[in-house]
Amino acid sequence: MPHVSRSRQAAIQDAGVALQRYQRSVQAFDDAVARMLKVGPADLRCLDWLSEGPRTAxxxxxxxxxxxxxxxxxxDRLSERGFVRRVPSPDDRRRVLVELTEEGRRRIWETYGPLVEEGQSVFDGVTIEQLDTLRGLLDAMTAMTDQHRARVK
Structure with missing residues:
Protein backbone atom coordinates (compact mmCIF):
# COMPACT_ATOMS: atom_id res chain seq x y z
CA MET A 1 0.00 0.00 0.00
CA PRO A 2 1.49 3.39 -0.95
CA HIS A 3 2.40 5.84 1.81
CA VAL A 4 -0.08 8.72 2.03
CA SER A 5 1.59 11.90 3.19
CA ARG A 6 -0.01 14.18 5.74
CA SER A 7 -1.00 17.68 4.91
CA ARG A 8 1.03 20.58 6.29
CA GLN A 9 -1.95 21.55 8.45
CA ALA A 10 -2.12 18.02 9.91
CA ALA A 11 1.61 18.15 10.67
CA ILE A 12 1.20 21.53 12.39
CA GLN A 13 -1.73 20.17 14.38
CA ASP A 14 0.26 17.07 15.42
CA ALA A 15 3.18 19.26 16.50
CA GLY A 16 0.78 21.48 18.46
CA VAL A 17 -0.68 18.47 20.28
CA ALA A 18 2.82 17.20 21.10
CA LEU A 19 3.82 20.65 22.35
CA GLN A 20 0.71 20.88 24.52
CA ARG A 21 1.47 17.44 25.97
CA TYR A 22 5.05 18.56 26.69
CA GLN A 23 3.82 21.79 28.28
CA ARG A 24 1.50 19.83 30.59
CA SER A 25 4.33 17.49 31.54
CA VAL A 26 6.62 20.41 32.39
CA GLN A 27 3.86 22.05 34.44
CA ALA A 28 3.21 18.81 36.36
CA PHE A 29 6.95 18.41 37.01
CA ASP A 30 7.24 22.03 38.20
CA ASP A 31 4.21 21.51 40.47
CA ALA A 32 5.87 18.42 41.98
CA VAL A 33 9.13 20.36 42.49
CA ALA A 34 7.26 23.23 44.16
CA ARG A 35 5.56 20.79 46.54
CA MET A 36 8.89 19.13 47.33
CA LEU A 37 10.59 22.49 47.98
CA LYS A 38 7.46 23.71 49.82
CA VAL A 39 7.15 26.85 47.69
CA GLY A 40 4.32 28.30 45.65
CA PRO A 41 4.15 28.67 41.86
CA ALA A 42 5.23 32.34 41.90
CA ASP A 43 8.12 31.47 44.22
CA LEU A 44 9.26 28.75 41.82
CA ARG A 45 9.03 31.13 38.84
CA CYS A 46 11.26 33.60 40.67
CA LEU A 47 13.75 30.88 41.57
CA ASP A 48 13.81 29.89 37.90
CA TRP A 49 14.57 33.47 36.83
CA LEU A 50 17.24 33.76 39.52
CA SER A 51 18.92 30.59 38.25
CA GLU A 52 20.06 32.74 35.30
CA GLY A 53 21.56 35.39 37.58
CA PRO A 54 20.69 38.14 40.04
CA ARG A 55 17.61 40.30 39.38
CA THR A 56 16.06 43.38 40.88
CA ALA A 57 12.81 43.08 42.81
CA ASP A 76 11.28 37.82 52.28
CA ARG A 77 9.76 34.32 52.34
CA LEU A 78 12.45 32.86 50.04
CA SER A 79 15.15 34.62 52.05
CA GLU A 80 13.85 33.23 55.35
CA ARG A 81 13.87 29.75 53.80
CA GLY A 82 17.51 30.18 52.71
CA PHE A 83 16.91 30.24 48.95
CA VAL A 84 17.87 33.85 48.20
CA ARG A 85 19.62 36.89 49.62
CA ARG A 86 19.60 40.59 48.85
CA VAL A 87 22.93 42.07 47.74
CA PRO A 88 24.05 45.52 46.59
CA SER A 89 24.33 45.92 42.83
CA PRO A 90 27.98 45.98 41.73
CA ASP A 91 27.07 48.71 39.20
CA ASP A 92 25.05 50.97 41.47
CA ARG A 93 25.35 50.57 45.24
CA ARG A 94 21.93 52.23 45.68
CA ARG A 95 20.26 49.33 43.86
CA VAL A 96 19.61 46.00 45.52
CA LEU A 97 19.67 42.70 43.67
CA VAL A 98 18.22 39.37 44.69
CA GLU A 99 20.38 36.31 44.07
CA LEU A 100 20.28 32.61 44.84
CA THR A 101 22.29 31.48 47.84
CA GLU A 102 24.59 28.48 47.44
CA GLU A 103 22.05 26.50 49.48
CA GLY A 104 19.24 27.65 47.20
CA ARG A 105 21.22 26.77 44.09
CA ARG A 106 22.03 23.33 45.54
CA ARG A 107 18.40 22.58 46.45
CA ILE A 108 17.17 23.62 43.02
CA TRP A 109 19.87 21.60 41.24
CA GLU A 110 18.91 18.52 43.28
CA THR A 111 15.45 18.65 41.71
CA TYR A 112 16.19 19.90 38.19
CA GLY A 113 19.77 18.66 37.70
CA PRO A 114 18.94 15.04 36.86
CA LEU A 115 16.39 16.20 34.29
CA VAL A 116 18.91 18.63 32.75
CA GLU A 117 21.67 16.01 32.64
CA GLU A 118 19.48 13.27 31.18
CA GLY A 119 17.88 15.75 28.82
CA GLN A 120 21.19 16.25 27.02
CA SER A 121 20.79 12.80 25.45
CA VAL A 122 17.48 13.82 23.87
CA PHE A 123 19.56 15.91 21.45
CA ASP A 124 21.85 13.05 20.40
CA GLY A 125 21.78 12.86 16.62
CA VAL A 126 20.21 16.30 16.21
CA THR A 127 22.24 18.56 13.94
CA ILE A 128 23.28 22.12 14.78
CA GLU A 129 21.04 23.34 11.97
CA GLN A 130 18.06 21.49 13.45
CA LEU A 131 18.85 22.92 16.89
CA ASP A 132 19.04 26.42 15.41
CA THR A 133 15.66 25.88 13.73
CA LEU A 134 14.19 24.65 17.00
CA ARG A 135 15.58 27.66 18.87
CA GLY A 136 14.09 29.99 16.29
CA LEU A 137 10.68 28.34 16.59
CA LEU A 138 10.82 28.50 20.39
CA ASP A 139 11.85 32.17 20.32
CA ALA A 140 8.95 32.99 17.98
CA MET A 141 6.50 31.00 20.11
CA THR A 142 7.73 32.75 23.27
CA ALA A 143 7.27 36.18 21.69
CA MET A 144 3.77 35.25 20.59
CA THR A 145 2.85 33.90 24.04
CA ASP A 146 4.26 37.04 25.72
CA GLN A 147 2.16 39.19 23.39
CA HIS A 148 -1.01 37.26 24.23
CA ARG A 149 -0.25 37.28 27.97
CA ALA A 150 -0.11 41.08 27.76
CA ARG A 151 -3.44 41.04 25.93
CA VAL A 152 -5.22 39.03 28.66
CA LYS A 153 -3.77 40.98 31.59
Missing part, protein backbone atom coordinates in the same frame (compact mmCIF):
# COMPACT_ATOMS: atom_id res chain seq x y z
CA UNK A 58 11.12 44.94 39.95
CA UNK A 59 12.33 42.39 37.40
CA UNK A 60 11.06 39.58 39.62
CA UNK A 61 7.69 41.31 39.99
CA UNK A 62 7.30 41.41 36.21
CA UNK A 63 8.50 37.80 35.85
CA UNK A 64 6.09 36.51 38.50
CA UNK A 65 3.23 38.84 37.53
CA UNK A 66 3.06 40.25 41.07
CA UNK A 67 2.62 43.70 42.53
CA UNK A 68 5.69 45.20 44.25
CA UNK A 69 4.39 44.59 47.80
CA UNK A 70 3.64 40.93 47.02
CA UNK A 71 7.09 40.57 45.46
CA UNK A 72 8.72 41.95 48.61
CA UNK A 73 6.79 39.38 50.66
CA UNK A 74 7.84 36.62 48.25
CA UNK A 75 11.52 37.66 48.48
Missing amino acids: GELAVAAGLRPAATTTLI
